[in-house]
Amino acid sequence: MTQPFLKIEGLKRQFPQAGKPDPDPVFEDVHFGIERGQFVCVLGHSGCGKTTILNILAGLDEATAGHVIMDGREVRGPSLDRGVVFQSHALMPWLSALKNVEFAVRSRHPEWSREQVRAHAVKYLEMVHLGHAIDKKPAELSGGMKQRVGIARAFSIEPKMLLLDEPFGALDALTRGSIQSELIGIVEATKQTVFMITHDVDEAILLADRIVLMTNGPRAKIAEIVVNPMPRPRDRETLHQQPEFYPLRNHLVDFLVKRSRAFAPGADWDPKNPPLVYPGAPARAAA
Amino acid sequence: MTRNKPWLAPLLSALFFALFVGVWYLATSTTAAPVAGPAVDPEYAALLGAQAATGGQSAMPGPGEVAAKIWEHVLDPFYDRGTNDKGLGIQIGYSIARVLGGYLLAALVAIPLGFLIGMSPLVYKALDPFIQILKPISPLAWMPLALYTIKDSGISAIFVIFICSLWPMLVNTAFGVASVRREWLNVARTLEVKPIRRAFLVILPAAAPTILTGMRISIGIAWLVIVAAEMLVGGTGIGYFVWNEWNNLSITNIITAILLIGLVGMLLDHLLAWVARAISWRE
Numbered sequence A: 001m002t003q004p005f006l007k008i009e010g011l012k013r014q015f016p017q018a019g020k021p022d023p024d025p026v027f028e029d030v031h032f033g034i035e036r037g038q039f040v041c042v043l044g045h046s047g048c049g050k051t052t053i054l055n056i057l058a059g060l061d062e063a064t065a066g067h068v069i070m071d072g073r074e075v076r077g078p079s080l081d082r083g084v085v086f087q088s089h090a091l092m093p094w095l096s097a098l099k100n101v102e103f104a105v106r107s108r109h110p111e112w113s114r115e116q117v118r119a120h121a122v123k124y125l126e127m128v129h130l131g132h133a134i135d136k137k138p139a140e141l142s143g144g145m146k147q148r149v150g151i152a153r154a155f156s157i158e159p160k161m162l163l164l165d166e167p168f169g170a171l172d173a174l175t176r177g178s179i180q181s182e183l184i185g186i187v188e189a190t191k192q193t194v195f196m197i198t199h200d201v202d203e204a205i206l207l208a209d210r211i212v213l214m215t216n217g218p219r220a221k222i223a224e225i226v227v228n229p230m231p232r233p234r235d236r237e238t239l240h241q242q243p244e245f246y247p248l249r250n251h252l253v254d255f256l257v258k259r260s261r262a263f264a265p266g267a268d269w270d271p272k273n274p275p276l277v278y279p280g281a282p283a284r285a286a287a
Numbered sequence B: 001m002t003r004n005k006p007w008l009a010p011l012l013s014a015l016f017f018a019l020f021v022g023v024w025y026l027a028t029s030t031t032a033a034p035v036a037g038p039a040v041d042p043e044y045a046a047l048l049g050a051q052a053a054t055g056g057q058s059a060m061p062g063p064g065e066v067a068a069k070i071w072e073h074v075l076d077p078f079y080d081r082g083t084n085d086k087g088l089g090i091q092i093g094y095s096i097a098r099v100l101g102g103y104l105l106a107a108l109v110a111i112p113l114g115f116l117i118g119m120s121p122l123v124y125k126a127l128d129p130f131i132q133i134l135k136p137i138s139p140l141a142w143m144p145l146a147l148y149t150i151k152d153s154g155i156s157a158i159f160v161i162f163i164c165s166l167w168p169m170l171v172n173t174a175f176g177v178a179s180v181r182r183e184w185l186n187v188a189r190t191l192e193v194k195p196i197r198r199a200f201l202v203i204l205p206a207a208a209p210t211i212l213t214g215m216r217i218s219i220g221i222a223w224l225v226i227v228a229a230e231m232l233v234g235g236t237g238i239g240y241f242v243w244n245e246w247n248n249l250s251i252t253n254i255i256t257a258i259l260l261i262g263l264v265g266m267l268l269d270h271l272l273a274w275v276a277r278a279i280s281w282r283e
């Protein structure tokens, strides 16, 4: 078997606690891989350590044990190879939408001329349909628009991989739907590799090729990795008419409601190789 | 209410002003009456100076006299008739120059140092005891030491302004820099932004409103202190002018100077408020 594009091995994170020399790790023994061009979502209850994993992948936080290997090299510290869309959009309020994106482009290409930087930033803002609002400050943008600027900023550096931390968490259902569609369009066009955290089962089904299911913390583990049997690109309108939709959805909801809390691994469960599960599509699994 | 009557507040202000001038006029014109009777004791008159020697007049001038004096100064603000008789424009010019000199020097020291303190918890902890002790010292307490070591009264005044402007800028800069949002720093880290670029393009704009608050407090304090400092060191400046006019017992000149001090203080404050508005950001 060849090495996946991104490989996470034996990851563990302990946060120091007063009076405890060996506090419970948030998660331990986390192993999984992401192939180039794959869209992977992580589902798990609040506090299981999803953001912590994403921060470690981004290089913003350090694991207590284990390591992350991307494209053959170990991840040590943040890098322009991994674009991050923060949960709270993290735009700089003193810069306009355009200047926020230009800041990222300039970081990526310090040698570019002013016009080149601007043209590149505008291109990505237009990609998220914000061509009309490039000179607005974040305070003058709606929540969804801010989130889209954050997405444009992350995409504009053309990273090898995107890390999204609940990027649509704060949005209403309508805005969320339209930005999801935009994201699908961009990812299809750029063949981006994406790692995304979400709380929303339907969002995971729509976007992800693989859904990583985490048990509750502390000592969270990866219970299994669910393979989305429905082919890309998936369309929100027709998704639920496909025969695999409800079996998949029920499987995920069932995990979140019941199994995530009292996860009892079988004898053959191996943390180094979390089982791949193909709900609703046994035939495809066999193929 | 005030929304559809924007003239109401200015009208009220004008009314208060008229009331104040009216009371002032009445107060000064009635005290003038009894004094007008018997001749003033010549010894007392000699003590009080020229004004009282004229006899019939109250030492406290009325609004008319002050207005005339102001007009006189407005017509000729920059005359220079020797060390003790310079125009108000020249005197206030000296004061402004000293304040700006000391203040800008303080900014030059406080902002970079505040940056350092705000970015490094270690430096913060190391310097905190010194700041704690030095901050509450009245700037004028430094004056004798400054005069002794610097041996130049003008520079000593600038030093006192420097010292009093330093602390608010230092403390605010350190606080502003230390409380830059983690998420903006994380954005800079994921973009591999170099330290200098991060300092100027992320931390400085993020902390700028807090820094400006410190700068605004500092200019206010500096302007308060300069008057007292110039009374001490003498020579030139609006503070010296006030003190000198007190010796001449020219109350009209003192009142004129007081008004001018208030006016310039307000302008300085407005200037910084304007800068603060220009660099502030809204989330």
Ligand SMILES: Nc1ncnc2c1ncn2[C@@H]1O[C@H](COP(=O)(O)OP(=O)(O)OP(=O)(O)O)[C@@H](O)[C@H]1O
Pocket: A015, A016, A026, A044, A045, A046, A047, A048, A049, A050, A051, A052, A053, A217
């Ligand atoms: N800096 C920190 N210091 C101490 N504990 C922390 C720190 N950051 C996170 N934790 C703990 O680690 C656990 C996982 O946090 P994390 O933010 O990764 O959860 P999450 O899965 O992203 O949750 P949510 O879905 O609510 O965002 C939590 O119990 C939290 O208390």
Ligand SMILES: [Mg+2]
Pocket: A050, A051, A052
């Ligand atoms: Mg989280």
